[in-house]
Amino acid sequence: MRHKQRPSLVGVVAAAAQDVVAGPVQVGGAWGPADRVDVAAVITQGAQWLVAHHQRWESYVEDDKDVQGTAWAHMAYALGVQAAIRGGYSPLDARLARAWRLLGALWDAEAGLWAEPGPCGRDRATIRAAYYTVGAYRAARDRLAELHLGQDVALAAAATGPAPATVVWVQVGDGGRRVQVVTKDGRVHDCELPDRLAQLAAVLAAAGPAGASTRRIGEAMFLSARSVPKYVQRINQALAVDGHRLRIVRAQRVAGQPGYALVLDEPPTA
Incomplete structure (x- = not known):
C-alpha cells in the first residue's frame, strides 16, 4: 500500500x-x-x-x-x-x-x-x-x-485490560475533590479528582443513595443531559489502583428516570 x-x-x-x-x-x-x-x-x-x-x-x-x-x-x-x-x-x-x-x-x-x-x-x-x-x-x-x-x-x-476492582463504598469530601474508596478486599484508597469530575462527585454525594437523575446532574453541572454519561464514564476511568479501575458511580433509575448514584453500600467491617 x-x-x-x-x-x-x-x-x-x-x-x-x-x-x-x-x-x-x-x-x-x-x-x-x-x-x-x-x-x-x-x-x-x-x-x-x-x-x-x-x-x-x-x-x-x-x-x-x-x-x-x-x-x-x-x-x-x-x-x-x-x-x-x-x-x-x-x-x-x-x-x-x-x-x-x-x-x-x-x-x-x-x-x-x-x-x-x-x-x-x-x-x-x-x-x-x-x-x-x-x-x-x-x-x-x-x-x-x-x-x-x-x-x-x-x-x-x-x-x-485489567478488570475493574469491586468498589463497595465511596466517601466524598472537599467539594468532591477528595474521594475515599473501599474495595471488596477491605483496602482503603484515597484519591483526588479534577474540578469537573469533582463537581459530579459532589452532586452525587449530595443526592445520597437515592441518586440523581441525568437531568438534575446536567442542571447542576451546566451540561446538557446527553453529556452526563460521558462525565460518568470519565469519573469511572479516572481512578485506578494496581492497574485496576475503580468504578465509583453506577447507573440507576431515579423517580422512573435515568440517573446515577455513588456506590454507597456499607463499608466492610474488620
Missing part, C-alpha cells in the same frame, strides 16, 4: 471484500491493459497494512471536505478493526486494543445508540456510527466463534 493511502478507504475495501468470490479477478483495462489479482492476497495485504499502521486510524473519523462532491465520513476506528479481522487477525490482537476501548466508550446510554467522536468530548449518537460499530462487533463475534472463545469475556479483556 502507498504511504498516503487513507486507512478508512483501505478498510472499506478489505471489509467489503468478504463478499467477493475468492481467487483471481480481472482489474483495470479501462485505460490500459487488464491485470489479474488474487482477492485473498489483496485482503491479507490490506489487513497487514492497517494493523501495522494502527495509530493512523484507531481513534479517528476520516472525511475529505476539501474535495467537492465527497460528502462522506468514515468511522476509521471501526472500519479498521473490522477489516483487520476479515483479513485474518484475531480480535484480541493487542494492536486493536485502543480501537476497542474507543468503541466501548462511544456507547450513548441516553440515546441507546453508538456515537461518533466529536470535538472536545462532544460525541454525537448517529445511525452511521451504530452501523460501523455493529459491523466491527459482528466481525469479532464471528471470528471469536471460529476461535471457540466467548465474545463477552474475550472482547472485555481486549478492550479494557
